[in-house]
Amino acid sequence: MRSIARFQTAMAWGLILATLLLGWFGRDLAKALDARWLVKFPSAWVIHFKTKISAAMKWLVEEAAIGPVAFTDITRALAWLIEQPYELVLAFLAHGFFLDSGADPLVILPAISWIAVTAGVIALGHYCRDWGLALLVGACCIYLAVFGQWESAMVTLASVLIAVPIGAGGGLMAGIWAYRHPLGERILSPILDLMQTIPIFAYLVPILFMFGFGPVSALVATIIYATPPMIRITILALKAVDPEILDFGRMAGTTERQLMWRVLVPSASQSLMVGVNQVIMLTLNMVIIASMIGAGGLGFDVLAALRRLDIGAGFEAGIAIVVLAIAVDRLSQAFAERMGQIQHVQPGSWLARHKRTALVTTLLAVTWVLGQFSPLLLTYPESQTITTGVFWNDTVKYLNVNYFDLFEAVKVFFLHWFLLPIKKVLLGLPWPWAIAMLSLLGWRIGGAKLALLCAALSTLILISGLWSKAMITVYLCGASVILATLIGVPLGVLAALNRRAGAVVNLLIDTLQTLPSFVYLIPVVMLFRVGDFTAMIAIVLYALAPAVRYAAHGVRNINEELIEAGLVSGCTKWQLLRLVRLPLALPEILLGINQTIMLALSMLVITALVGTRDLGQEVYIALTKADTGRGLVAGLAIAFVAIIADRLIKAGARGARLRFGLES
Amino acid sequence: MPLKTKLSCRNVWKLYGANAERFLDRDMPPSGEDLRKAGIIGAVRNASIDIAEGEIFIIMGLSGSGKSTLVRCLSRLIEPTAGQVLFDGTDLLCANEAELIEIRRHKMGMVFQHFALLPHLTVLQNVMFPLTIQGVAKSQAAESALEVVELVGLKGREAYYPRELSGGQQQRVGIARSLVTEPDLWFLDEPFSALDPLIRREMQDEFLRLQARLHKTIVFITHDFEEAVRLADRIAIMKDGEIIQVATPEELVLNPASDYVAEFTRHIPRSKVLSVGGIMSAELTGEGDPIPQVTRISAVAEEIISADSPRPVCDGDGRIIGSIGRNAVAHVLFGSGEAS
Numbered sequence A: 001m002r003s004i005a006r007f008q009t010a011m012a013w014g015l016i017l018a019t020l021l022l023g024w025f026g027r028d029l030a031k032a033l034d035a036r037w038l039v040k041f042p043s044a045w046v047i048h049f050k051t052k053i054s055a056a057m058k059w060l061v062e063e064a065a066i067g068p069v070a071f072t073d074i075t076r077a078l079a080w081l082i083e084q085p086y087e088l089v090l091a092f093l094a095h096g097f098f099l100d101s102g103a104d105p106l107v108i109l110p111a112i113s114w115i116a117v118t119a120g121v122i123a124l125g126h127y128c129r130d131w132g133l134a135l136l137v138g139a140c141c142i143y144l145a146v147f148g149q150w151e152s153a154m155v156t157l158a159s160v161l162i163a164v165p166i167g168a169g170g171g172l173m174a175g176i177w178a179y180r181h182p183l184g185e186r187i188l189s190p191i192l193d194l195m196q197t198i199p200i201f202a203y204l205v206p207i208l209f210m211f212g213f214g215p216v217s218a219l220v221a222t223i224i225y226a227t228p229p230m231i232r233i234t235i236l237a238l239k240a241v242d243p244e245i246l247d248f249g250r251m252a253g254t255t256e257r258q259l260m261w262r263v264l265v266p267s268a269s270q271s272l273m274v275g276v277n278q279v280i281m282l283t284l285n286m287v288i289i290a291s292m293i294g295a296g297g298l299g300f301d302v303l304a305a306l307r308r309l310d311i312g313a314g315f316e317a318g319i320a321i322v323v324l325a326i327a328v329d330r331l332s333q334a335f336a337e338r339m340g341q342i343q344h345v346q347p348g349s350w351l352a353r354h355k356r357t358a359l360v361t362t363l364l365a366v367t368w369v370l371g372q373f374s375p376l377l378l379t380y381p382e383s384q385t386i387t388t389g390v391f392w393n394d395t396v397k398y399l400n401v402n403y404f405d406l407f408e409a410v411k412v413f414f415l416h417w418f419l420l421p422i423k424k425v426l427l428g429l430p431w432p433w434a435i436a437m438l439s440l441l442g443w444r445i446g447g448a449k450l451a452l453l454c455a456a457l458s459t460l461i462l463i464s465g466l467w468s469k470a471m472i473t474v475y476l477c478g479a480s481v482i483l484a485t486l487i488g489v490p491l492g493v494l495a496a497l498n499r500r501a502g503a504v505v506n507l508l509i510d511t512l513q514t515l516p517s518f519v520y521l522i523p524v525v526m527l528f529r530v531g532d533f534t535a536m537i538a539i540v541l542y543a544l545a546p547a548v549r550y551a552a553h554g555v556r557n558i559n560e561e562l563i564e565a566g567l568v569s570g571c572t573k574w575q576l577l578r579l580v581r582l583p584l585a586l587p588e589i590l591l592g593i594n595q596t597i598m599l600a601l602s603m604l605v606i607t608a609l610v611g612t613r614d615l616g617q618e619v620y621i622a623l624t625k626a627d628t629g630r631g632l633v634a635g636l637a638i639a640f641v642a643i644i645a646d647r648l649i650k651a652g653a654r655g656a657r658l659r660f661g662l663e664s
Numbered sequence B: 001m002p003l004k005t006k007l008s009c010r011n012v013w014k015l016y017g018a019n020a021e022r023f024l025d026r027d028m029p030p031s032g033e034d035l036r037k038a039g040i041i042g043a044v045r046n047a048s049i050d051i052a053e054g055e056i057f058i059i060m061g062l063s064g065s066g067k068s069t070l071v072r073c074l075s076r077l078i079e080p081t082a083g084q085v086l087f088d089g090t091d092l093l094c095a096n097e098a099e100l101i102e103i104r105r106h107k108m109g110m111v112f113q114h115f116a117l118l119p120h121l122t123v124l125q126n127v128m129f130p131l132t133i134q135g136v137a138k139s140q141a142a143e144s145a146l147e148v149v150e151l152v153g154l155k156g157r158e159a160y161y162p163r164e165l166s167g168g169q170q171q172r173v174g175i176a177r178s179l180v181t182e183p184d185l186w187f188l189d190e191p192f193s194a195l196d197p198l199i200r201r202e203m204q205d206e207f208l209r210l211q212a213r214l215h216k217t218i219v220f221i222t223h224d225f226e227e228a229v230r231l232a233d234r235i236a237i238m239k240d241g242e243i244i245q246v247a248t249p250e251e252l253v254l255n256p257a258s259d260y261v262a263e264f265t266r267h268i269p270r271s272k273v274l275s276v277g278g279i280m281s282a283e284l285t286g287e288g289d290p291i292p293q294v295t296r297i298s299a300v301a302e303e304i305i306s307a308d309s310p311r312p313v314c315d316g317d318g319r320i321i322g323s324i325g326r327n328a329v330a331h332v333l334f335g336s337g338e339a340s
């Protein structure tokens, strides 16, 4: 028994060493053997999925029809449905209502005044919680106005106001359907699983192709991205309703519909609000990515600034997104909290009970009327805006002039000793060996099925001609995930063991998570300029949170008796950590790393902006050229990488849980 | 007096597990051993009971013995695997969705162990709920609701939310809500188990007071034999899904069907269960006012023991049917516990 185990360990180490060596010397070896096809898949063998897909998409958009209804009619109808409310909200918040759309259109009603919006937001903050919140969100509004981001922010807000109700409502409906019909859940749950592993931009290009470049495409992509968690939370929340409440509803003689809408949904409303908050956060997360396919507003400003490498402007717009996100997030959370609290109806007239509403409405009307005479009341005067762009540019210049050597040294150190070796090994690895090893790993961890999945997906990537780009993806993500794990897991363990550290770490992680993904990119680009190192730092920052969270959770939730058993047998603090806590928290830690990988992969298309050469860049190029086939194939390749990683790690975590008897 | 049967069930089974239906298709009903071997849980096994109109019928048993499952089969919240449930003579299991909703709206009420109040509604709205979903006009529903809220002693708290009430008050809301539709049949699933002992006694008294006014047919679940004895007309004892014995509290104490039942009744003071009629002698002697035969011993023990001679015992019509002396009472109070 023991000798077999020892042999297996030896084998595993041997194989790892062989893989590393093969990778390191792969190129030389291939050259020596005159077999370059080992490291570079011959282009003659590539199957051109992308042209086939492009053709299929073309057919779909141009010819496909069910009877007299063409596919394009459906997409057009959908687009129309989304566009109408969006145009309305947009006109109300940002552009105003016009009579005709000529060169000099007649304004019927200008957009809502910044003063009225600010007052409304303050009133909402006060209504939902207290003056503290009112002040915070009011300050957010004033920041947006003073720093000249008002109009862009309103455009972004308009898309949030459209995407969130559709996403939350649609998610609720889908969740209810899945709750009611077992078949629904059986259909939805694998789709949801898949959506979680497919990075957003895999479906950006097809959406672009179907709906065209513009805000509608952006909204569709945002909704598709933001809805799945709502579905999941709805199913869970409905299932978690006390069975007695369900029985009560039935005994009261409710019809199916009454049972759902008057008993179950209200009882589950607290958890459902968590889902809505998720939808809001994901929607804000999508702001910049959505601007790649036509959303305007702050996201577009950031993207444009990044493309120009105008650090200052990008940073300003980025901060504006954060400010908007904070305001919307805090408001929605406070609103949810208030919904869960007890509200006694106050006596008095309608006016007495709705002071805030009356005040804001009056203000709105007054600013509209008086705005005819004094534009100051409608739009914040441009001459009074402050721009910090110059300041940021100067700061960066200063840092770069004075600390250039330091930054450069850090960068070179990481590149030389960390990034480049990994890159060299991965790119030099002969693909037959890589696929074989991957399948072997799948077989060891999850049996024949997993091995087959690994082999099939990696082969598909190979024959689509994206092998080396996929390897760069793996390298960039892998390096970032390693770094994120090295930083995140210790932080999580610290947070779990020490209360004060826990509070600090939690605050840090919360902040990191409310920031939209590419806000991380801007300061890093400022200091380290474009390149792999910059991409890595941005990915690490973005993907750090789950590693910390899951590790902390895993360490905290260990059975107290096991800790006591360790203490009684005389473990020191370190031994306790090393021998009891960490091994038992391993399954959770693995799941956290899994999430980290998923986030890292979804960051790729953003880091493509700073000139990486991976699958993300492939998608990005396809986006700019609206090349469906290319975008879809590259997107799917990323999805395959994600699925392989996800299944391997989940199987590993399950194995660990089985070994510890936490699951049977 | 022969009472009309309100609700009865015949050979009701509820099995959980794969292929549970097929298991019952055989000639011989499966034994507990058979089920265990097949990995099937027999939550209710071959239950048959008849519940008379106006009766308080109590289902008793340890945790997991299948009480809740049986009651949910009777109200068809759970579909029984096999058997019949007759409500007012018609088979409830044959009713379609719409009929079932009608029956539940007008003829059944239920009270739950953990109250099952809707957290987003006030007391009044909770009580009104069964009426509002029937489409009763709001003012009328509020009027009926106010009536029952007053009946359960919660007047003045109509605008409170469930979270603002104590457990006992919450259960009063649950009771009011189940009564607002004026059902004939009233199910209560361990209604007082989640309450403190003191509150529980108070609620039991309240319950008896309500029943004295309303005369519902009641199916009441408890795992507390003392509670059962205080409230029951008849008690059904369940064990592992089977009904072992159905009897009045007195019969259960005097003639337990098995050691299991005897074990249940052991710790109950007999004097609180046994009635004068159960232990009297047939001699028509005795002095003083006659004692009605249904009186519990505990209520008259002191009087009898302090009297010098036996007291006469009468039936419901006031006819003398026997007598009771201090020996018999002392035997109940201080005896070894074995019924003579």
Ligand SMILES: Nc1ncnc2c1ncn2[C@@H]1O[C@H](COP(=O)(O)OP(=O)(O)OP(=O)(O)O)[C@@H](O)[C@H]1O
Residues within 6 Å of the ligand: B016, B041, B042, B043, B061, B062, B063, B064, B065, B066, B067, B068, B069, B070, B223
């Ligand atoms: N949905 C189900 N699936 C499988 N087994 C079940 C299910 N519901 C109940 N059971 C089993 O049926 C048996 C009876 O359960 P039931 O809830 O009726 O007991 P009970 O007498 O009401 O207990 P308690 O006093 O704890 O409420 C238990 O062994 C339980 O595990």
Ligand SMILES: [Mg+2]
Residues within 6 Å of the ligand: B067, B068, B069
């Ligand atoms: Mg029960």
